[in-house]
Amino acid sequence: MSRRTLALMLAAPLLPACEKWRARLSRSDGAEPAPVVVTVPRGPETVILPGGVQAPASFADLAERVAPSVVFVRTNQTHRYGSRRVLGRGLGSGFVIDPDGLILTNHHVVENAARIDVSIGKDRRLRAQIVGADPPTDVAILRIEARGLPALPLGDSNALRVGDWVLAIGNPFGLANTVSAGIISAKDRTTEDVPGLDPQGFYNFLQTDASINPGNSGGPLLDLAGNVVGVNTAINVQAHKIGYAIPVNMVRELLPRLVGKGHIERAAMGAVIASLKPVDVARIGVDNLKGALVRQVSPGGPGEQAGLVVDDVILEFNGRAIPGP
Amino acid sequence: MSLAGVGTLVKLLVRRATGQIIELSVRLGDASQLPPLPEPEPVP
Numbered sequence: 051m052s053r054r055t056l057a058l059m060l061a062a063p064l065l066p067a068c069e070k071w072r073a074r075l076s077r078s079d080g081a082e083p084a085p086v087v088v089t090v091p092r093g094p095e096t097v098i099l100p101g102g103v104q105a106p107a108s109f110a111d112l113a114e115r116v117a118p119s120v121v122f123v124r125t126n127q128t129h130r131y132g133s134r135r136v137l138g139r140g141l142g143s144g145f146v147i148d149p150d151g152l153i154l155t156n157h158h159v160v161e162n163a164a165r166i167d168v169s170i171g172k173d174r175r176l177r178a179q180i181v182g183a184d185p186p187t188d189v190a191i192l193r194i195e196a197r198g199l200p201a202l203p204l205g206d207s208n209a210l211r212v213g214d215w216v217l218a219i220g221n222p223f224g225l226a227n228t229v230s231a232g233i234i235s236a237k238d239r240t241t242e243d244v245p246g247l248d249p250q251g252f253y254n255f256l257q258t259d260a261s262i263n264p265g266n267s268g269g270p271l272l273d274l275a276g277n278v279v280g281v282n283t284a285i286n287v288q289a290h291k292i293g294y295a296i297p298v299n300m301v302r303e304l305l306p307r308l309v310g311k312g313h314i315e316r317a318a319m320g321a322v323i324a325s326l327k328p329v330d331v332a333r334i335g336v337d338n339l340k341g342a343l344v345r346q347v348s349p350g351g352p353g354e355q356a357g358l359v360v361d362d363v364i365l366e367f368n369g370r371a372i373p374g375p
Numbered sequence: 376m377s378l379a380g381v382g383t384l385v386k387l388l389v390r391r392a393t394g395q396i397i398e399l400s401v402r403l404g405d406a407s408q409l410p411p412l413p414e415p416e417p418v419p
Contacts, residue, residue, distance in 0.1 A: 315380070315381050315405055315407075316381075316405070316406040316407070317379050317380050317381045317382075317383060317403035317404070317405070317406065318403060318404060318405070318406035318409055319385070319401045319403055319404070320404060320409045320410075320412075322412060334392045335392065335394060336390065341390065346412045347412075348409050348410055348411070348412050349410055350410050351404060351409050351410060352401050352402055352403060352404045352409075353401055355401075356387075356399045356400060356401040356402075357397075357399050358387070358389070358399060358401065359391075361392045362389045362390065362391060362392070363389065363390040364387050364388070364389055365388045365389065365390055365396070366386075366387065366388035367385060367386075367387060368379075368385050368386055369386065
């Protein structure tokens with residue numbers, strides 16, 4: 051069902067309510083018009099806010115449906131400071147992605163963990179093992195010995211639009227199954243936008259104003275159909291309600307390799323390339339901006355071994371022309 | 376689009392700063408095993 055179709059289905063039974071809202075808006079006493087709550091038979095309740103914005107009247111049904119799939123991750127961690135070994139404890143979130151016991155979480159939730167425990171439901175606590183982890187994207191897969199678990203479906207983060215409603219569920223500060231709602235505030239946030247991230251990491255975050263706090267890491271960001279669209283991962287601690295989630299489409303690409311091999315192998319030729327700029331035209335004597343300029347070459351790396359040097363311009367890669375900026 | 380994996384031989388058509396155009400064959404390595412890159416030269 052397309053987004054447009056869904057919107058129309060919701061809007062159609064609401065027309066009488068819209069008329070009522072318009073009537074309230076035209077009052078001359080200046081009072082803020084109260085939201086109109088409409089109950090749609092066999093459908094979601096929707097609030098029409100001033101400006102005609104539609105919002106769900108409640109996330110309760112959705113929260114109730116997805117909560118059993120969200121887990122509480124507790125870790126005992128070992129940190130080394132020189133010759134000293136310090137034991138610590140960590141809290142985080144995760145969610146079931148396979149009924150046979152696969153849990154998705156953040157790598158930083160389980161990093162250096164000597165022991166990982168996963169709580170699912172109210173009374174079930176199980177030991178977990180790391181199946182695979184990818185530090186550059188901050189994704190980890192755990193396995194618990196359980197069957198028939200309620201797995202969350204993975205959605206399509208590419209289909210998200212800025213302004214779409216999302217729900218975050220997790221265990222901030224150890225407060226189990228905390229639900230918060232917000233919208234997609236922005237997409238494609240990278241290391242340049244998010245201070246403090248590993249510059250060698252691969253990030254393409256969704257930004258949301260759904261409340262995310264320490265302990266939410268690894269928990270799901272969901273669309274209103276209950277599909278996972280992101281993995282809550284980071285926050286801007288100096289800001290209010292600026293949270294970041296790994297888009298689920300990135301995670302989906304990694305999953306088969308993480309589950310199969312336990313890690314992600316990335317191929318590289320050991321060179322940093324950049325687009326040509328007008329200043330390069332005279333400096334290295336090219337007459338156009340097509341191709342990729344080699345800015346750095348890793349000593350002893352594959353590129354250097356093949357003869358690649360700084361200021362080379364790569365015109366084709368495996369027969370495919372590299373366009374200009 | 377399929378991505379080239381570790382160990383794949385890729386061919387590059389390269390223009391040297393001298394103007395010479397050459398073909399290089401690069402066998403891709405594992406990014407996690409590569410030596411660190413030197414500090415970038417400042418762009419004039």
